[in-house]
Amino acid sequence: MDDFSKLITQDLIDYLKRFVKHWGIKEDDADDIVQTALTKALKKFSQFTPDSNFKAWTRRITKNTVTDWFKKHKEYQAFDDEVSSLQSHQEAFEDKETYLKFKAQIDSLDDFNRGLIELTLPDSDVTYEEIAILYGEKINTIKSLILRARKKLYNLAKSS
Numbered sequence: 001m002d003d004f005s006k007l008i009t010q011d012l013i014d015y016l017k018r019f020v021k022h023w024g025i026k027e028d029d030a031d032d033i034v035q036t037a038l039t040k041a042l043k044k045f046s047q048f049t050p051d052s053n054f055k056a057w058t059r060r061i062t063k064n065t066v067t068d069w070f071k072k073h074k075e076y077q078a079f080d081d082e083v084s085s086l087q088s089h090q091e092a093f094e095d096k097e098t099y100l101k102f103k104a105q106i107d108s109l110d111d112f113n114r115g116l117i118e119l120t121l122p123d124s125d126v127t128y129e130e131i132a133i134l135y136g137e138k139i140n141t142i143k144s145l146i147l148r149a150r151k152k153l154y155n156l157a158k159s160s
Contacts, residue, residue, distance in 0.1 A: 004045045007054045008038065015055065016062050019134055022126060023066055024118050033069055037062040056136060063135075070111045105156045113149040120146055 013034060020030040041048075041061050048057055106117055119126045119134075131146075132139040 004042055012055060012058065013038075016058060019059060019062060020066055022119050022134070023070075023115050025066070025069070029069070033065050034062065037065040040065065059134065060136065067111055101160065102157070105153060105160065108156060109149070109152060113152055116142075116146050116149040117153055120150075 016034045016037065017030050020033045021027070025033065037058065041058050044061070048054065106114055109117065116131070119131050126134075128139055128142055128146075132142045135142060135145075137145070
């Protein structure tokens with residue numbers, strides 16, 4: 001436990017919390033998810049290879065915890081209906097009804113593709129480089145994955 005506690009810094013906790021919030025998860029839930037992920041990391045710390053990247057290892061555990069959280073909270077919508085959220089996303093749409101249709105289409109995507117779409121929305125300040133780091137992939141792979149996710153969203157919109 002002593003070695004584990006030395007690796008847990010406030011910077012790491014803040015990083016993991018930002019990672020979770022980029023999935024559209026509210027502040028309180030993000031805190032709970034990070035706490036759960038770090039608890040899992042502590043339990044599995046014996047499996048951590050000392051020469052590997054601890055930040056990447058905890059990020060992967062956190063990503064899996066987010067996936068588990070979404071499975072348990074199917075009723076949860078990545079974009080909540082708070083006024084501030086609605087105003088920031090709705091600006092790109094002619095009316096509230098169009099925005100709500102778009103929101104429903106995003107919400108109908110699987111967790112992975114929804115996450116990619118949400119990270120690349122106009123009001124998101126996340127770069128492709130940061131997304132590549134979050135997903136542990138090369139930037140060109142991320143660009144391809146984002147393109148595929150956008151095509152899925154386009155096909156959903158076209159069929160509606």
